[in-house]
Amino acid sequence: MRNNPLQKRTLTLNHLLLLLVVFGGFLIFGFSENIKGPAIPRMQADFSLDEGQLGVLLALNSLGYLVACSFTSALSKRIGIKWTGIAAFASMTLAGVLIYAAKSYLFLSASYFLMYIGNGMLEIGLAIMAARIFTKNTGTMMNLAHFFYGLSSIVAPLIAASMMGWHLSGGGELGWRGMYLIMLSLAVLPILPSLRGKFPEERHEAAEHVSYRELLRDPIAWLIVAILSFGVVSELAVGSWLVNFLEKAYGWSMGDASGMLSAFFLFFTLARLFLGPVTDRIGYTLSVMIFAAFSGLCSLAAVLIGENGAILFAVAGAGIAPIYPTIMAMITKRYPKGTDTAITFTVTLMGIASVIGNLLIGYVIDFVRGQFEGRGSAKGQILGLQAGYEFIALLALLCSGCCLVLYMLLRRRGEVV
Template sequence: MKNYRLNHFILLFVVFGGFLLFGLSENIKGPALPSMQSEFSLSESQLGVLLALNSLGYLLACSFTSILSTRIGIKWTGILAFASMIFAGIFMYLSKGYSSLIASYFLLYLGNGILEIGLGIMAARIFIKNTGTMMNVAHFFYGLSSIGAPILGASMMGWHVLDGELGWRGMYLIILSLSIIPIIPSLFGRFPEEHQSEGESTSFRGLFRDPVAWLIVAVLSFGVVSEMAIGSWLVYYLQNAYDWSLKRASEMLSLFFLLFTLSRLFVGPITDKIGYTLSIMLFSALSGVCSLAAVFIGETGAIFFAIAGIGIAPIYPTVMALLAKRYAKGVGTAITFTVTILGIASVIGNLLIGVIIDFVTQFFGNGPGNKIMGLQAGYVFIAGMAILCSLCCVPLYKILRTRSGGVV
């Protein structure tokens, strides 16, 4: 019994620590992007291409992680993900141009993709009871690190080391090197095998033919594209639309992640009580409405950018809980199928946002007022993704309600 508790503690440390590092690695890019753009003279479209190509690494990882975990085990899959993030930090520090920056980010997102699928499989195998609550608590640690990530990143970039500033290169190197921490307990943990419990048997062929699987993909894709876009573009939006300082804009992003994190901590029991699909429907609609309000009210309504975090936060973990319950026999396959297609949506979404901003700006001319219109159009697209996430829940809810024993 003592060994079981110790092993369970080790597994929780790896899962929660993994999500902490995941949040840091993804959300320090907000304050880093303007510095990268300035150093390499990048346009908004090039930033969009950077984020889109990075998502290809994430997509590639999603396509093989389930198979990898079967071949080498979920333990070594997680260790490989953490190691990839460490090397990405080293290569990012050494990058000399746009091409090498893309390659470094590609490796980072490759590691992030392996880590995300791996953590999802680990969590689904560990959290058998109160799945919605525990999934949200696990992802709470992602939000916890995301709160401080923008401010930490901006602060570290200004640190004076030797004869100059640490900059975005040194900041990434130090933060990504922290991935060594969860590798150590992973070496000693015993990770559970896949459950053979209640739920539908899962295969890729069956998922391709299942309308519920595709609706879940749509829900997750629209929701996560909106979530990730806020982390990537909010600081840039506030700096360029309202002429905010990097510090002030980063503080707003941190407030977004504070509300985002608190939402995941407290919303979990609600999702278990009222149902996963209905929860996603209501919260994603809240996020979309708040983002639209922030855009159309203007600078005085900027607080609604942060409030949107309350609604967008539960989407990903609640969808993971839905997958864990509905496809308990083959949850790794279900997660891989869903998140792989999510990766495709992320590539398209990141690319479209940058293109929309550039297109609208150039269509109306390159004046300051027209640049703001371009930024607003890009952010309306981000809000629209959250609204579409909510709308896709309607047919999903109806189908699951009519199927005998369906998880809703």
């Protein structure tokens, strides 16, 4: 019976369905995260928001993400990872409807909050699914799964910018509200293979050797949190602020600025496609240290050179891309008998860092701009935006520095991964 061809075929079909959910989930995740770049300037204009209020909006989004991280692992143990993923996709679809209906800053913030609850549930859920499915060549497969996030991220800004200009039969434009409604409705699609697929359950629950209390006392766990936090905040900040920066600092059109964001995600996606085997070969810790330093230096150089160096904003994507999936692979190797717990611990604390990071970026821009108000508002705005992006570059460099500390600590113990 164990070699029954029908059973093998069923298992193969189930594995294909699980891959469709994971890869499709990352596609949807990429769309939901990165269509906001072209939309944010329009939201800002519609609701007359300053950069500080934008920072608060993005921080509230991160708070929704954090709330989701705090309960998703427990939810998956209660109702199963299958239904947890379905709930995440459904909440994202509902958020699209509410964003479409938003008529005030408060309503928009609440709708975004719900969307990021869905995003947080999805990220934890996908990480748990991937950890259970990809038991061999983990670094390569994690990067391949996250490649689909980058793939949708490449086209997301261009699609969003194009869709907002679509003319409706009534004579108006689709706008950012209609664009969000359509794009988030795509979250319904991965629900279909989810309903059919059979998801693996955690195998180490009965003999789990890692608890939250142990992780809280583990300096390596905290270094992993710091590395992931600095890297991810730097990564996500590009999707939130690059289009805004290029439009206001250099006077680029929405199409050109969105094109540069798409170029960032092109480098980002290619890095995840081709650098996964490199991480398995040279080690996860060393890989993240090198890639994060490269990204930070590219972003810093882009700001210092000015408009002629704008392409370096895109090149930086090649360095920042492998950080998240490689850290997820590191966690599965470091904590093989408590991966779900370790992932939840790490990503939840990363969510806290995202709240703080988004607030800081917005207020760094406002603070620096305020120091130069007497010298002309245009110059103050440019200097503020430059300071904000320099802060984004600094986060990537801090990610690399923390990884160096982790590498030295693990090497001293003979436990480098």
